[in-house]
Amino acid sequence: MKIQLKLMGVLKDKTPEDGSLELVDGSTVEDTLRALDIDTERVQVFTVNGSLERDRARVLAEGDELSVIPPVGGG
Amino acid sequence: MRAISLSPEELERYDRQIGPGVLSVDGQERLKNASVLITRVGGMGGPAALNLTMAGVGRVIIAHGGKMISPDLNRQVLGSESVLGKPRAPDFGEYLRTMNRFVEVEVIGHEPDDADAAALAARCDLIISCPPTFEERLRLNRAAVQAGIPFIDAAQWGITGTLIVVKPGETACLKCLYPEPPPFEEFFPVIGAISSATGSLAALEAIKILSGSGKPLWGQMLTYDGYQGNVAKVKLSRRESCACCAGV
Numbered sequence: 001m002k003i004q005l006k007l008m009g010v011l012k013d014k015t016p017e018d019g020s021l022e023l024v025d026g027s028t029v030e031d032t033l034r035a036l037d038i039d040t041e042r043v044q045v046f047t048v049n050g051s052l053e054r055d056r057a058r059v060l061a062e063g064d065e066l067s068v069i070p071p072v073g074g075g
Numbered sequence: 076m077r078a079i080s081l082s083p084e085e086l087e088r089y090d091r092q093i094g095p096g097v098l099s100v101d102g103q104e105r106l107k108n109a110s111v112l113i114t115r116v117g118g119m120g121g122p123a124a125l126n127l128t129m130a131g132v133g134r135v136i137i138a139h140g141g142k143m144i145s146p147d148l149n150r151q152v153l154g155s156e157s158v159l160g161k162p163r164a165p166d167f168g169e170y171l172r173t174m175n176r177f178v179e180v181e182v183i184g185h186e187p188d189d190a191d192a193a194a195l196a197a198r199c200d201l202i203i204s205c206p207p208t209f210e211e212r213l214r215l216n217r218a219a220v221q222a223g224i225p226f227i228d229a230a231q232w233g234i235t236g237t238l239i240v241v242k243p244g245e246t247a248c249l250k251c252l253y254p255e256p257p258p259f260e261e262f263f264p265v266i267g268a269i270s271s272a273t274g275s276l277a278a279l280e281a282i283k284i285l286s287g288s289g290k291p292l293w294g295q296m297l298t299y300d301g302y303q304g305n306v307a308k309v310k311l312s313r314r315e316s317c318a319c320c321a322g323v
Contacts, residue, residue, distance in 0.1 A: 006303075006305065006307075008235050008298065008300050009232035009235040009300075010232055010233065010263075012233075012300075012302050041257075042257055042258050044253055044254075044255075044257055045252060045296075047307075047309050050307070050309065051309070051310070052309050052310065052311055067307065067309075069237065071209070071253075071257045071259045072230035072231055072232040073206070073207040073209070073212075073232065073259055073261070073263060
């Protein structure tokens, strides 16, 4: 299956060229982060299709859009 | 008819922001009667404090410790090269005072600790949080939730900015989003334009909330990914087990 990705901030360079990623069916948010070599401990905020998702075990579906928002600060 | 507390000089000053689709006279008066804490007042908090001062918030309280260094000047609009090597807060406060004589500017030359934050929240109507560390941001969030006042968290990285607007007891708080402070480096790359944009949007949310104009972004996270030019709003849900706001 193919999903769409929006990786923000420090993660932007991990975004595939066309903004999409091929995954095996049944892949979860956690699987996707690992496939992208993203430190799963560091990232706590995700959205799936525009809605906040706290369950990293959520199974993604064909065409889903996963946004990953890494920690940001002030200053 | 109720007397207007704004002087003719104040009404002249705010002439361009009082009118249809912007602020009412009542809204402007509500701004005048409001107190806002902004901490810190660097790249984001500086523009936020400047915009609130120019808009006529009655009391603007800024908190920021430390001395100004050269790398600050890519984004800290309240400073200048003349402040380099000096404690920044007094100069920042002085600059704000030159921008609007109708506003009281209070300067705190350090970052609030737990007791400071609680005491400040008790005499403020709203907090804008712009510190670089999660420890400070969560401290201010806690103070606002305990005091029951609106809380706006502005954050940035590189050319991405985020804004979270909290109404204690009704919406998710910052702790709902970050139950544990994630690993985060205090010194990260950032460009001043995104700092200013994010800080200005934080000020706009504060003005809307305090004046009663417009629709605040209650319970939402606004992100602007400047790299891609994407804007997104995400509705945040409360965490039932939140150590900060559960039961509030």
